[in-house]
Amino acid sequence: MPDKPIFTLRGIGVDYPTPAGLVTGVDDVSIDIPARGMTVLAGPSGSGKSTLLRVLGLFEHPARGTLTFQGADVRKLKHRERRALRRHHLGLVFQNPGDNLLGYLSVADNLRAAAEAAGTECTPEDILGRLGLHGTGGWKISALSGGQQQRLAFGCVLAARSTVVLADEPTSQLDEASADLVLDTLRYLVDQDFAVLVASHDERLIDLGTRVARLHKGTLQGIEEREHRP
Numbered sequence: 001m002p003d004k005p006i007f008t009l010r011g012i013g014v015d016y017p018t019p020a021g022l023v024t025g026v027d028d029v030s031i032d033i034p035a036r037g038m039t040v041l042a043g044p045s046g047s048g049k050s051t052l053l054r055v056l057g058l059f060e061h062p063a064r065g066t067l068t069f070q071g072a073d074v075r076k077l078k079h080r081e082r083r084a085l086r087r088h089h090l091g092l093v094f095q096n097p098g099d100n101l102l103g104y105l106s107v108a109d110n111l112r113a114a115a116e117a118a119g120t121e122c123t124p125e126d127i128l129g130r131l132g133l134h135g136t137g138g139w140k141i142s143a144l145s146g147g148q149q150q151r152l153a154f155g156c157v158l159a160a161r162s163t164v165v166l167a168d169e170p171t172s173q174l175d176e177a178s179a180d181l182v183l184d185t186l187r188y189l190v191d192q193d194f195a196v197l198v199a200s201h202d203e204r205l206i207d208l209g210t211r212v213a214r215l216h217k218g219t220l221q222g223i224e225e226r227e228h229r230p
């Protein structure tokens with residue numbers, strides 16, 4: 001029997017107030033996010049990918065619709081419960097590598113800090129070895145390439161033992177070789193049975209998705225299920 005979805009969205013709508021009036025970020029989006037595999041939110045600039053990720057990351061309160069996480073209606077959670085959900089379950093990776101890491105800490109200390117913030121513990125050398133960053137624990141963040149920094153950001157998700165990985169355009173700031181490192185890391189996270197959700201318009205990343213949800217002007221155009229990952 002397939003796993004229950006980790007997120008269920010029904011009729012989600014987000015509006016942004018602007019001086020020119022309300023701008024719709026997404027409208028009437030209904031989708032189940034599976035507990036395993038990689039779901040890619042694809043679509044052109046302004047289609048609502050980041051808005052939807054912010055809803056799932058609990059940064060954005062939808063004006064309409066319902067969002068459940070593991071069956072619980074997120075709107076009904078108390079502030080403390082929402083924070084706990086985010087700390088223990090949601091691993092976020094933003095597009096700019098520098099926004100994901102603490103530049104004043106070493107590589108290993110970034111992993112330790114991520115684990116501590118989630119109330120858990122980690123063995124940095126183990127995680128670094130799994131991500132092809134063996135031996136970099138004592139390095140400054142600035143000594144890593146952009147792709148290695150993004151890998152480390154995903155390493156922080158491993159350190160925190162999050163349930164879900166939410167990544168917004170994780171390859172968009174990287175050259176092709178660095179982006180390859182990120183694609184390998186995403187494959188690894190999928191193999192480790194994380195629920196991976198990525199917003200991207202990078203075709204190579206979209207090709208990795210076990211499920212591709214296409215957005216256009218804030219609405220969901222369709223969901224493509226794929227049997228096999230390329």
Ligand SMILES: Nc1ncnc2c1ncn2[C@@H]1O[C@H](COP(=O)(O)OP(=O)(O)OP(=O)(O)O)[C@@H](O)[C@H]1O
Nearest residue numbers: 016018023024025044045046047048049050051052
């Ligand atoms: N803070 C905001 N204030 C006003 N409008 C916003 C805000 N954030 C997003 N929007 C609008 O909501 C719509 C969806 O934007 P969103 O950033 O979610 O799209 P996107 O697909 O992630 O685009 P990109 O690939 O450029 O990041 C766009 O019309 C955008 O202008």
